[in-house]
Amino acid sequence: MSSVLVIEDEVNLARFVELELQHEGYETHVEDNGRGGLQAALDNDYDLILLDLMLPELSGLEVARRLREVKNTPIIMMTARDSVIDRVSGLDYGADDYVVKPFAIEELLARVRALLRRINIETEEHSTHQSVVRYRDLTVEKENRIARRGNEIINLTKREYELLLILMENINVVQSREELLKKLWGYDSQIETNVVDVYIRYLRGKIDVPGKESYIQTVRGMGYVIREK
Numbered sequence: 001m002s003s004v005l006v007i008e009d010e011v012n013l014a015r016f017v018e019l020e021l022q023h024e025g026y027e028t029h030v031e032d033n034g035r036g037g038l039q040a041a042l043d044n045d046y047d048l049i050l051l052d053l054m055l056p057e058l059s060g061l062e063v064a065r066r067l068r069e070v071k072n073t074p075i076i077m078m079t080a081r082d083s084v085i086d087r088v089s090g091l092d093y094g095a096d097d098y099v100v101k102p103f104a105i106e107e108l109l110a111r112v113r114a115l116l117r118r119i120n121i122e123t124e125e126h127s128t129h130q131s132v133v134r135y136r137d138l139t140v141e142k143e144n145r146i147a148r149r150g151n152e153i154i155n156l157t158k159r160e161y162e163l164l165l166i167l168m169e170n171i172n173v174v175q176s177r178e179e180l181l182k183k184l185w186g187y188d189s190q191i192e193t194n195v196v197d198v199y200i201r202y203l204r205g206k207i208d209v210p211g212k213e214s215y216i217q218t219v220r221g222m223g224y225v226i227r228e229k
Contacts, residue, residue, distance in 0.1 A: 002047040002116055003027040005036030007063065008078065009055055017050065020105050021112070025196060034058025048116060050108075053090065055078035061093045068094035072158070074115050078103070088198050090156055118186045133168045135226060138207065138215065140165050148203060149202050149207060162204045163196075167216060167226045176223035200224055 004021050008014040009032045016030045029044070031037035034055035041049055041063070049067075053060040064075055077095040079086060090098050096112035097115055099108055133140040139148045140161075147154045147164055156164065166175060166183055174181075184196075200216060208214045217225050 001025060001027055001046075003028050003029070004112065005037065005041055005044070005046040005049045006030045006051045007032075007034065007041075007049065007055065007060070009033060010052070013162065017047060017105070019109065020109065024109060032056075034060065038063045038066055041073060042070065046073055047119075048074045048076065048112060050076050050078055050112075051095070053077055053081060053086075056166045061089060062095040064090070068158070076108075076111055076115060078108075084192070084194060084198070087192075088172075088195055091195065092202070094158065096158075114186050126185050133165065135168050135171060135215070137163075140168055147207070149209075156203070156206060159199055159207065163199055163203055164207065167224065171226055171228050174219045174222050174225040180223065196224075 004026045006017055006021070006028060007016055008017065008030070011032065013030065014030050014157060018030050021028050029040060029046070031040050035057040035166045037049075037051070037055070051060045051063060055063070058066075059081070060077060064077070067073065067075070071118075075095045075097075077090040077098040078101060079090060079098055080101040081087075087098055090166055097111055099111055131142050133142065137150050140146070141148075142165070145161055147156050147161060163180065164185055166180065177196045181193055184199075200218075204214050204216055217227055219225055
């Protein structure tokens with residue numbers, strides 16, 4: 001039985017979500033503020049966290065950021081903000097998916113199932129495929145989830161790392177925005193494709209050498225690719 005931590009300060013919404021999750025067979029725990037939610041997440045090994053963006057004491061973004069420093073528990077951000085920058089901020093701080101309030105409970109439950117399913121698949125693949133991927137002076141150590149340029153470790157977020165790995169494992173193969181979206185956030189994702197462009201920009205800013213051509217090439221009207229030189 002999977003366990004879900006709900007961090008939500010709207011009492012009625014938190015109770016409603018809790019009851020629906022329990023009806024679906026999940027174990028649940030509810031916290032109504034950011035600080036208590038972070039402590040619960042750190043003290044226990046939940047399978048998934050539903051995290052409100054606007055919380056008292058600590059914001060949802062700060063909770064996600066601090067949690068990601070020590071744990072990789074999957075997070076679905078629940079937010080009333082629907083701008084691209086707000087969604088990107090949540091994802092960049094460590095959220096794996098997001099749902100915009102007000103949401104249909106069926107959609108939230110579907111996202112919970114999809115994320116848990118994807119995490120299980122990734123865990124199985126990680127246990128059977130351990131290797132190092134190289135391109136020019138870039139190296140990705142899959143077992144340790146570390147990226148390097150030469151001997152220098154590049155500090156990447158989870159999504160940036162996954163994006164780089166996809167491109168490096170598919171040299172000379174153009175990856176469309178839609179394909180990248182599916183690989184990064186799952187087939188059930190409702191995230192807009194322009195979020196991919198934002199992450200490509202972030203990734204280039206970290207791996208590229210100033211004054212030199214970018215490792216990642218944009219193919220107009222199609223997507224992105226790393227080409228063999």
